[in-house]
Amino acid sequence: MKKTLKRPELLAPAGTLEKLKTAIHYGADAVYIGGDAYGLRSRAGNFSFEEMAEGVEFAHSHNAKVYVAANMVTHENDQIGAGEFFRTLRDIGIDAVIVSDPALMQICAMDAPGLEIHLSTQQSAVNYETLNFWQEAGLTRCVLGREVSMEEVVEIRAKTDVEIEAFIHGAMCISYSGRCTLSNHMADRDANRGGCCQSCRWKYGLFDLPALGDKEMVGKGEEGIDEPFSMSAVDLSMIQHIPDIVESGIDSLKIEGRMKSIHYVSTVVNVYRKALDSYIEDPENYVLQEDWVDELWKVAQRELATGFYYGIPTENEQLFGERRRKPRYKFIGQVLAYDEETKIATIQQRNLFKVGDKIEFYGPGMRHHPEELEEMWNEEGETIRSAPHAMQIVTMKVSQPVKPQDMIRKSLERTRRKIAQK
Template structure:
């Protein structure tokens, strides 16, 4: 009997990212509406965009989950019934919840809706998992502060039909499961309602109480210290352990990230997971997958709590910035029927004669040269410097719709 495959779950901050995630290999996506979600800075989805996204996903056998996981106050319940009914109407596959009040309303208003318990509920033990199962929860998103051994024990001591979901890639929060007040205190932006300013990643100094106004830097190097600044979680080298621990949904963080980031990360994990299921006993980590991950914006990587409790090596004391080694320069939108040239939507400047890389779903990276470029009027051009400029392009390798073009940045920079 073929083993049940773990789900690859990707973030989608808007409709373009939803479609990109599914095209590049996600089995499901999680999104936020314009209310009740934990990422208010993301573009998020109108009901109309949600409906289009659900239709796109379901046509390809994929699922869409919606976050309803803020820590709500009384006024937040005013429109919750109506919102849940809208989600049910458009065919959302599950809602991600964290608050008992929201769960109670959901069970009353949309009793057939599948409920997933958010990591915001910080489930770290099997007793809590069983409690939530008895409240009607179908899936528990365990806290990030969990080891493989702890997750295995939860799996062993909970009902078989309670699914376990866990983050395997993306930003790590300095606070327990993201329940943080630093942003609210520093900026008035409430993290628990989706407006985190990531104040923890700022540079800080010490001040001795009897010397007001005298600020003492804590030097890790000449740039200062970022002592609340965790490295990003990355578990691509540990696919067997993830699957064999009983996790049924492997989650990527990043609803505020770009479509290129989503495509890069989903594609790498899709290749790693497919290789595992093709031959679990002989699976070997391919360094190419890690190299692909590093071609998207990222912080340095850590395995978080999975293997051991994080120490100083899991913090990034040098910079709060992302490492960016590649520019995403364009996405293929189709082909010109008369000339056969690729129609490309520009995302960063590109020029004739440049050597570029082409990223495609379910395929290894291709290498190409831009041979010719034309504007929308068919006039030859040497470069495409304008944001989202539509160009027709001749390359020395064949490309298809939704392929992404990128090029290395000559000198590695932080942004």
């Protein structure tokens, strides 16, 4: 008898309306966005109410959901206007808000009844008693703290019936979720009110002070070069542990990255969509495909590890020294149209590319095909050798059919070989 598994929601970041549509087009079941207030990504492309309404209409027409992160910690007077904010979200059709501050939860429940409230990871919920508490307070979902282990996830699932959301890919905070004040001290920017300057990612000199007044630099290389240190964690990736993630009973699998590009969002969503569907459709014969892992390395990101899921991270999960693996591709454009008769694709440029580049087209469902760019034309039909201008529209002949919203990368291997030869 075939094993029946619950299909978890795949939840993607959407820093802009374009990213929202991209995430859903590439397979996300839901997206989370930020508004103009109460969020923790002040530098992300946060949504106006009009953009939210358009995003909700698009998402719902594709059977997807939209959540709004309103997870800041409020100080006195920060909550002024919150009731109207939440009512507007409810009336727009937002499916839920993600909140960490009990004051905002209370305001939302009182002023916008009917709008679901999810607990933010900023609350560091890592045990089932905590989840049961928040469920009794009226919350329908809890986002687990990133410090939870897989063993703890299984126990939490067994002892609570509130929905569970957990991160499976993206950046890891070096502090406990929602507890960092490093940015406050280093740059007078409040991390818990949307102003984090990511001072943990800065490079530092590390000193050993064995006695008062001594200053001996730790980490000097063989030639006396000072090694910069940081408190920076590598990124989380659970692509190699899809069976454990699905079997644990997590309801929503969350990808971090509202400030990442459409290249990043489309690639990561594409990979996890394929892996999840493959496992759920045939768990007994599921095999991790190495090209899924390789695909993740075609986008810019830090080193990857499994966070706290299988034990406490060690020095191997910190960023310092030479990178062990580097992205091999650069995002260069998006397909706007394709003519089947002429096999001509219309492309919107996003980064420089030129004749002779080895490029790769990809689309939803892990569709891929390589090309070597031999010829292209500008909007006037003139032959050109390069496309250097941002958002430039060009056309090119392709060997295989492509679709609107397919993405294009170019290989960096040739560039790296040239640098190495020098």
